[in-house]
Amino acid sequence: MYYKSKGYRIFSIFNHILLILVALSCLLPMLHLLAQSFSSKTAINGNLVSFWPVDLNVDAYVKTFNNSNFTGSMWISVIRTIMGTFISMFIITTAGYALSKDFRGRNALMWIFIFTMLFSGGLIPSYILVTKLGLKDTIWSLVLPGAFGAYNLILIMNFFKTIPKALEEAAFIDGASFFVIFRKIYLPLSLPGLATVGLFIMVGNWNAWFDGILYMSNTTDYPLASFLQTVVVQGSAQSMALSQSEAAALSEQSIKAAQIFISTLPIILVYPFLQKYFVKGIVLGAVKE
Amino acid sequence: MAFQDYKPWLGLTGSTWIGWDNFARIFQYKEATQSIYNTLIIAVIKIIVGIIVPIFMAILLSEIRNMGIKKSIQTLVYLPHFLSWVTVAGIMIDILGLDGGINHLLTNLLGIKPIYFLGDPTLFRPTIIISDLWKNFGFGMIVYLAVITGIDPSYYEAAEIDGASRRQQIRHVTLPSMMPMIIVIATLSLGNILDAGFDQIFNLYNPLVYSTGDIIDTYVYRSSLLNGQYGFGTAVGLFKSGISFILIVISYRIAYKVANYKIF
Numbered sequence: 001m002y003y004k005s006k007g008y009r010i011f012s013i014f015n016h017i018l019l020i021l022v023a024l025s026c027l028l029p030m031l032h033l034l035a036q037s038f039s040s041k042t043a044i045n046g047n048l049v050s051f052w053p054v055d056l057n058v059d060a061y062v063k064t065f066n067n068s069n070f071t072g073s074m075w076i077s078v079i080r081t082i083m084g085t086f087i088s089m090f091i092i093t094t095a096g097y098a099l100s101k102d103f104r105g106r107n108a109l110m111w112i113f114i115f116t117m118l119f120s121g122g123l124i125p126s127y128i129l130v131t132k133l134g135l136k137d138t139i140w141s142l143v144l145p146g147a148f149g150a151y152n153l154i155l156i157m158n159f160f161k162t163i164p165k166a167l168e169e170a171a172f173i174d175g176a177s178f179f180v181i182f183r184k185i186y187l188p189l190s191l192p193g194l195a196t197v198g199l200f201i202m203v204g205n206w207n208a209w210f211d212g213i214l215y216m217s218n219t220t221d222y223p224l225a226s227f228l229q230t231v232v233v234q235g236s237a238q239s240m241a242l243s244q245s246e247a248a249a250l251s252e253q254s255i256k257a258a259q260i261f262i263s264t265l266p267i268i269l270v271y272p273f274l275q276k277y278f279v280k281g282i283v284l285g286a287v288k289e
Numbered sequence: 290m291a292f293q294d295y296k297p298w299l300g301l302t303g304s305t306w307i308g309w310d311n312f313a314r315i316f317q318y319k320e321a322t323q324s325i326y327n328t329l330i331i332a333v334i335k336i337i338v339g340i341i342v343p344i345f346m347a348i349l350l351s352e353i354r355n356m357g358i359k360k361s362i363q364t365l366v367y368l369p370h371f372l373s374w375v376t377v378a379g380i381m382i383d384i385l386g387l388d389g390g391i392n393h394l395l396t397n398l399l400g401i402k403p404i405y406f407l408g409d410p411t412l413f414r415p416t417i418i419i420s421d422l423w424k425n426f427g428f429g430m431i432v433y434l435a436v437i438t439g440i441d442p443s444y445y446e447a448a449e450i451d452g453a454s455r456r457q458q459i460r461h462v463t464l465p466s467m468m469p470m471i472i473v474i475a476t477l478s479l480g481n482i483l484d485a486g487f488d489q490i491f492n493l494y495n496p497l498v499y500s501t502g503d504i505i506d507t508y509v510y511r512s513s514l515l516n517g518q519y520g521f522g523t524a525v526g527l528f529k530s531g532i533s534f535i536l537i538v539i540s541y542r543i544a545y546k547v548a549n550y551k552i553f
């Protein structure tokens with residue numbers, strides 16, 4: 001009834017406009033970036049580029065992919081993301097399976113894990129620990145410190161707990177071991193949860209920039225996000241490896257834009273496929289009776 | 290380490306113990322107390338705004354009936370959450386710069402002088418808070434939207450028969466149903482009160498805005514790793530962790546009492 005009233009109709013129109021504007025505000029910066037990356041130097045310097053490329057060209061991308069610093073960093077990021085996600089998922093799912101059962105000392109163990117989530121030693125102790133373990137300047141310094149996230153563990157554990165006990169008991173009677181049950185029942189049944197947590201870990205690994213700057217002494221060992229940080233924020237033109245003649249023809253801004261865009265592309269590509277899972281996953285993890 | 294005059298070449302066993310000196314120094318250095326104050330201000334506003342706006346947006350979005358439009362809006366507003374602060378900082382430095390898009394718009398429409406958002410101490414905090422909101426509100430919205438969709442429609446029908454307008458329905462049905470979730474999220478976020486967002490501020494700040502933008506985490510980074518005061522940096526970090534820990538335990542207790550929320 002209410003939606004037929006005049007007041008509600010006016011509200012509805014404003015509501016649509018407002019929300020569409022908000023949604024656009026999330027999209028337009030990316031479009032602007034994309035347009036810049038395809039535009040010429042004169043157009044960018046003259047502030048002519050808004051959301052559509054001016055003097056369309058792909059020089060910035062050619063230059064970016066010919067920059068061995070960039071491609072090297074990208075490769076490190078790819079390896080790091082694959083390794084990091086795999087290791088994290090392995091630890092978290094196995095630990096989550098064990099902790100979803102009742103056994104003596106379980107609560108004490110849980111509190112120890114949660115303690116790590118709440119109480120970190122801080123920047124310097126972590127740095128010294130990683131250095132003393134001899135991980136500095138290796139890829140392990142990027143992958144291992146964050147591999148076991150208590151938050152993700154709790155999410156996964158709560159997923160495992162929702163799986164009916166009867167399934168496990170039935171499998172036991174059929175002669176299945178814990179590992180078989182874990183692999184054949186628990187993992188497939190909690191796919192939305194795994195996808196959600198997996199996506200978080202993947203994105204987290206891909207986006208992490210500070211650990212690279214912290215633990216790598218050579219900029220050539222930086223993962224992509226750390227490399228970008230030096231280019232975009234510290235504005236070091238040297239990491240772009242431009243010669244003088246190139247600097248005259250190519251806008252720094254369009255190279256930056258191209259680099260940012262390329263580094264974001266994997267996330268934009270994965271995101272729509274996993275979105276339907278993570279909406280469900282977050283809600284199940286957060287809303288609990 | 291926090292209780293030592295730590296020297297890397299002497300190590301943990303070789304460095305001299307100096308008791309609580311490092312902690313005492315936190316309150317002697319103006320920069321340190323300033324950073325604690327900044328952290329509190331920025332974090333508190335971020336928490337408040339970060340709870341209210343997603344609730345508001347979730348209610349507005351639930352009013353949209355067309356599933357196609359609803360889904361597209363959802364997809365777009367979550368997206369920034371998955372970009373790294375390096376990326377967002379790159380975009381922001383560009384569009385907020387003196388000759389960037391926002392200033393371009395402002396000078397053309399309103400005829401005012403370009404504003405240097407990231408270099409003006411009075412504007413730095415609002416810029417930080419709004420950009421954080423922009424990046425993260427979509428994510429908070431998911432949870433609230435799920436709660437709204439989970440509300441039993443018969444409540445609305447009953448309210449409508451009693452002659453409640455849409456606004457009254459939202460006030461008396463939607464909001465009360467969301468309350469437990471809001472309380473849980475609000476109390477749990479208490480623990481973040483000393484966390485103003487290192488990634489964001491580190492990538493956006495500069496010496497011009499240290500007075501209003503320097504937070505504990507960035508101060509620790511500068512004072513310890515860059516200036517070599519390892520013991521002092523650790524003490525500041527420990528100070529922060531200690532207080533956060535106490536706050537989280539308290540807030541968890543409240544959440545458990547009020548909304549019967551348990552982590553595991």
